[in-house]
Amino acid sequence: xxxxxxxxxxxxxxxxxxxxQNGHKLMLSYSRSPDKLKAAAESIGSGTLVGTPAEAVQxxxxxxxxxxxxxxxDALQQAGSLDGKILFSCVNxxxxxxxxxxVGTTTSAAEEIAKLAPGARIVEAMxxxxxxxxSSSRLFGEQKPTVFYCGDDEDAKAIVAQLLQETEVDAIDxxxxxxxxxxxxxxxxLVQLAYAQNMGQVALxxxxx
Ligand SMILES: NC(=O)c1ccc[n+]([C@@H]2O[C@H](COP(=O)([O-])OP(=O)(O)OC[C@H]3O[C@@H](n4cnc5c(N)ncnc54)[C@H](OP(=O)(O)O)[C@@H]3O)[C@@H](O)[C@H]2O)c1
Numbered sequence: 366x367x368x369x370x371x372x373x374x375x376x377x378x379x380x381x382x383x384x385x386q387n388g389h390k391l392m393l394s395y396s397r398s399p400d401k402l403k404a405a406a407e408s409i410g411s412g413t414l415v416g417t418p419a420e421a422v423q424x425x426x427x428x429x430x431x432x433x434x435x436x437x438x439d440a441l442q443q444a445g446s447l448d449g450k451i452l453f454s455c456v457n458x459x460x461x462x463x464x465x466x467x468v469g470t471t472t473s474a475a476e477e478i479a480k481l482a483p484g485a486r487i488v489e490a491m492x493x494x495x496x497x498x499x500s501s502s503r504l505f506g507e508q509k510p511t512v513f514y515c516g517d518d519e520d521a522k523a524i525v526a527q528l529l530q531e532t533e534v535d536a537i538d539x540x541x542x543x544x545x546x547x548x549x550x551x552x553x554x555l556v557q558l559a560y561a562q563n564m565g566q567v568a569l570x571x572x573x574x
Pocket of ligand 1: 376395396397431433435456493494495496552
């Protein structure tokens, strides 16, 4: 599958390396520094391409949006039409000082992104922390972490679920896109635990009976 990544930072490269290892073709885009973008592609290897956001969209079966909340509008403008494309967003609406979320409970980053990208088949997930993606193992003891995803297009969700599983997690369907209102704050809870509570690398694990 061709994966076009808009935002080749911690998350774009962290997930991208698993996808490249699994045989997908990648194009990285959206950096203020062409050299940084090229270095990010080289760090992934496997013939990873670089391009503009619009070229990444053209290239992609799945477009990944992995930019800061404050850059979403600009990134999507540069991407152009996403009509009919699967758009996997891992964007959380973190305030620039990481002191909270800019939107929540009555809407979500994912729902706001859906408004900015009409026609896109949007799926959201809060993947593992970048530190965990870039470390030598995804396991916590012997436990595989859980990553929740949500969206309104079942076929798009199945494809994103497979891509998430390839990052060595249990991907759990949290329902419609509206569930992003709960998935995103859960992601922020982890930020709070990791950084304000100094708990280091943390992740979620769903228990069910
Ligand atoms: N990091 C995590 O553990 C984690 C976990 C779950 C969800 N998320 C979410 O994933 C998203 C991406 O996070 P990240 O940690 O990968 O961020 P990041 O490392 O800062 O990556 C964002 C990329 O966007 C690019 N960019 C281009 N123009 C920009 C602009 N005008 N302003 C800001 N960035 C610009 C940056 O490229 P240049 O710097 O080269 O210009 C950078 O490579 C965020 O919404 C975050 O909330 C992150």
